[in-house]
Amino acid sequence: MHQALLKCLASPWTPWLPFPFWALVIGLVYFANTKTLQEASYEMARQRGEVVFHLVQTMRYWNTRHGGVYAAETPETPSNPYLQVEEKDFITPSGRAMTMLNPAYMTRQLAELLRGGKLEIHLTSDRLMNPKNRPDAWEEEAIRQLRDEGKAEFVQVVGERFRYMAPLFIEPGCQKCHTSYEIGDFRGGLSVSFPVDQIDEITTHLYRQSFFTHFIVYIALSLTGMLSLIGLQRLIRSLQQERIERETIIEERTADLHQEIDRRKKSQDKLHYLAHHDELTRTKNRRWILQQLKQLSAEGESQFALLMLDIDHFKKINDRYGHEAGDSILMQFVARMQQSLRQSDCLGRYGGEEFLILLPATDAQDAMEIAERLRKSSSDHPYTLHKDSIWVTVSIGVASTQSNETTPEELIGRADQALYRAKHAGRNLSILWEESDEDEDTHA
Numbered sequence: 001m002h003q004a005l006l007k008c009l010a011s012p013w014t015p016w017l018p019f020p021f022w023a024l025v026i027g028l029v030y031f032a033n034t035k036t037l038q039e040a041s042y043e044m045a046r047q048r049g050e051v052v053f054h055l056v057q058t059m060r061y062w063n064t065r066h067g068g069v070y071a072a073e074t075p076e077t078p079s080n081p082y083l084q085v086e087e088k089d090f091i092t093p094s095g096r097a098m099t100m101l102n103p104a105y106m107t108r109q110l111a112e113l114l115r116g117g118k119l120e121i122h123l124t125s126d127r128l129m130n131p132k133n134r135p136d137a138w139e140e141e142a143i144r145q146l147r148d149e150g151k152a153e154f155v156q157v158v159g160e161r162f163r164y165m166a167p168l169f170i171e172p173g174c175q176k177c178h179t180s181y182e183i184g185d186f187r188g189g190l191s192v193s194f195p196v197d198q199i200d201e202i203t204t205h206l207y208r209q210s211f212f213t214h215f216i217v218y219i220a221l222s223l224t225g226m227l228s229l230i231g232l233q234r235l236i237r238s239l240q241q242e243r244i245e246r247e248t249i250i251e252e253r254t255a256d257l258h259q260e261i262d263r264r265k266k267s268q269d270k271l272h273y274l275a276h277h278d279e280l281t282r283t284k285n286r287r288w289i290l291q292q293l294k295q296l297s298a299e300g301e302s303q304f305a306l307l308m309l310d311i312d313h314f315k316k317i318n319d320r321y322g323h324e325a326g327d328s329i330l331m332q333f334v335a336r337m338q339q340s341l342r343q344s345d346c347l348g349r350y351g352g353e354e355f356l357i358l359l360p361a362t363d364a365q366d367a368m369e370i371a372e373r374l375r376k377s378s379s380d381h382p383y384t385l386h387k388d389s390i391w392v393t394v395s396i397g398v399a400s401t402q403s404n405e406t407t408p409e410e411l412i413g414r415a416d417q418a419l420y421r422a423k424h425a426g427r428n429l430s431i432l433w434e435e436s437d438e439d440e441d442t443h444a
């Protein structure tokens with residue numbers, strides 16, 4: 001989820017996302033505001049119709065309150081043939097003809113004055129006295145709804161005009177002319193109309209301003225969003241870069257650490273190896289062979305033998321062929337010895353050209369046989385030094401345990417004594433230590 005979000009954020013299209021997003025949001029807000037503006041402009045038009053209606057109504061009320069008003073009779077204001085009241089017409093003492101204008105006649109006069117203008121009014125009824133007041137189709141429907149459904153007003157946009165009609169009811173002063181009506185009876189309606197353009201002139205400006213404002217907000221929000229996302233992408237890239245660098249450093253350091261661990265392990269292994277091996281011949285060293293000897297003794301092993309080997313006249317080899325040749329002879333000698341030994345036998349370099357061989361579970365007789373075999377394996381074939389072949393013999397002192405009482409030190413001492421005898425007896429010999437050797441030593 002986290003990775004998917006990062007991948008999405010890293011896309012080159014991401015910074016453009018605020019544009020469709022804010023287009024949708026601002027579009028919806030603009031649509032809602034436009035709707036409110038439309039309702040406000042409709043309400044404004046309705047109130048305009050209401051104001052005109054009330055103005056005319058007030059004027060009619062004023063007329064009623066005076067029981068009708070008189071005006072000079074002229075071709076534009078002739079005597080009203082539909083008005084049946086006393087003293088409708090009279091001549092003034094100076095001879096001027098006067099005629100009465102009741103509210104309906106006065107309203108019609110006003111309507112005629114306004115006709116063709118931007119604002120028009122029309123007094124109409126479903127029970128006509130003056131055919132000129134005949135309602136048109138829209139007014140007929142308006143009267144029906146005002147009368148039958150008891151509506152307070154009827155408002156509509158018809159074609160290019162906004163139309164408003166409110167009902168008229170019989171009031172006390174009206175019965176002078178409308179004798180057949182009761183007070184409160186529905187009498188008709190007064191319609192007011194004016195071109196929709198008049199409202200549109202105001203609202204179009206508001207629509208334009210609203211559109212402009214919404215557009216500016218849309219661009220500002222989209223650009224801000226775009227810049228923020230570009231900044232976020234850069235931040236993520238730099239953090240990712242930093243993380244990669246840190247991971248690389250960690251990897252490098254881990255590799256260094258592993259190398260160091262390997263190096264230390266190798267040197268530890270080497271130290272461990274050197275602690276138990278002879279560096280030149282790669283065979284076990286003196287310490288290890290002594291440990292083995294002590295271990296065998298400690299475990300209660302009562303029957304084992306020890307051979308002490310010493311290469312004869314080794315100094316001469318060194319002197320004649322050099323120290324390196326001496327080393328080579330030592331290595332060849334060890335290889336020959338190991339070939340002739342059992343797996344359980346342990347060969348170790350005791351020092352210089354001296355070696356010890358520990359033979360577990362071996363009695364004196366077998367030890368002597370092994371010693372002879374070893375001696376012969378050295379003396380029977382020449383050793384090779386470059387192009388030279390040289391003969392190398394070995395003297396061997398053999399000692400074996402006779403009981404648990406023999407200590408490792410005693411055993412080594414005995415093998416050494418036997419070796420000493422072998423050397424003195426002419427070398428290239430295997431000699432077994434015997435009790436009498438000890439006595440000789442004691443006497444010596």
Ligand SMILES: Nc1nc2c(ncn2[C@@H]2O[C@H](COP(=O)(O)OP(=O)(O)OP(=O)(O)O)[C@@H](O)[C@H]2O)c(=O)[nH]1
Pocket residue numbers: 280310311312313314315316318322323324325326327330351352353423427
């Ligand atoms: N090349 C070589 N020579 C060694 C090494 N260790 C000891 N030697 C030499 O071995 C020789 C031993 O000489 P000696 O103790 O006199 O014994 P030897 O010459 O073998 O005579 P005997 O033992 O009496 O037969 C010395 O010259 C040492 O320097 C080694 O690791 N390499």
